[in-house]
Amino acid sequence: MSTRRAIGRTVWVIPEGYIPPSSRGPAPEMLSHETACLLNTGDEPAHVVITIFFPDRDPMGPYRVTVPGRRTRHLRFNDLSDPAPVPRGADYSSVIESDVPIVVQHTRLDSRQAENALLSTIAYGE
Amino acid sequence: MSTRRAIGRTVWVIPEGYIPPSSRGPAPEMLSHETACLLNTGDEPAHVVITIFFPDRDPMGPYRVTVPGRRTRHLRFNDLSDPAPVPRGADYSSVIESDVPIVVQHTRLDSRQAENALLSTIAYGE
């Protein structure tokens, strides 16, 4: 029952994503946060590449994130900025690829209620 | 770590579905939207066929949708109209079949809260 081996998959998909438009002012910006929780149970760091897909334009990316060995990272899509911020007010999907197995859960937080969440699902992994 | 290959499965199932009856007037119609988010990571377009199942009548369909290569589509069941609209006020289930691998997530949006969602789960794929 070792927990140091790398559990999970190397490709994860979250089809559903949406960040409210900034044109609605600062309040709605604070209401909802799309989060991908990435767990790396192995000893080696996970080098993660995220690609964002849209309905009507080419995919954006790669966004690069590292999750150290035996660490978790709760990643907010609102915070992604390089190569460019994720567009507000647009439907998107994300593909999360890692060089070592990880496990990914998609959660939408509603910060009006002190870290309560509105929805959550284990992503699709293969 | 290419994202251009087609990730996913070709058969997806969402057992739970419900669109509020229109007899309750326009307001409840706006409250809840059943959505299937379809991501096609491959280069080829995905030709998708949706079949709707009911408790007490024969299935309806096929509903035909195309998702271009490297694009996502957030499909609202309320918008399906050909061969016929999905009946309001009735429980239904949906089967989503594609000629190339895609990934499907089921989400119920509550539009009273600016695109917040009430529930979400990766569909059953095989």
Next chain:
Amino acid sequence: MSTRRAIGRTVWVIPEGYIPPSSRGPAPEMLSHETACLLNTGDEPAHVVITIFFPDRDPMGPYRVTVPGRRTRHLRFNDLSDPAPVPRGADYSSVIESDVPIVVQHTRLDSRQAENALLSTIAYGE
């Protein structure tokens, strides 16, 4: 792309279940409904057996349900009565077994909001 074959698995598990106690009066009874949505895409009827597990007593069952071919059934655990109603105010889990493949989704409905749901997940299938 036929939808008449039986899609899914024959064993499904929903670890989380809870029906509010009736001692709180009729109102809370109406607030929340545990639902298992069962889809049978095949032509043959699905003979389903449900077993309910508890923290501190032997399992209850079998509860027997039939889902006709090419039909869906949205089953409320509140309605199960034979061999006995599911105890109120107690944590439980359910195992759903079928003689033909089906797909099962667990949903908790909050009837205060006209069939909105609070949570949903595809059950564990094998």
Next chain:
Amino acid sequence: MSTRRAIGRTVWVIPEGYIPPSSRGPAPEMLSHETACLLNTGDEPAHVVITIFFPDRDPMGPYRVTVPGRRTRHLRFNDLSDPAPVPRGADYSSVIESDVPIVVQHTRLDSRQAENALLSTIAYGE
């Protein structure tokens, strides 16, 4: 259709976890409970070991729990105390390992609404 065999997997992962900080006083402490529902359908007891992972420190554990044969256990992370309570106000992930197959569902309860839940998903199993 026996339900006495052990259904499930022996390794389960819940990437998303958060317990509100106690510094906000007793009320928020009561609002949200992270729960892992563990079902053991087999005849033998399940000896379960839980390890908690963090963004910025070494994992904590092992937390040891037993689920008797043919029983379910709805485990609240708030209640884990040995070797140490799960830190409040910190993101975490959990790995749940068992010596016999079990099935695990992650649920966040909001106790303001009489055991209603905010989110739920079957954990990642392998």
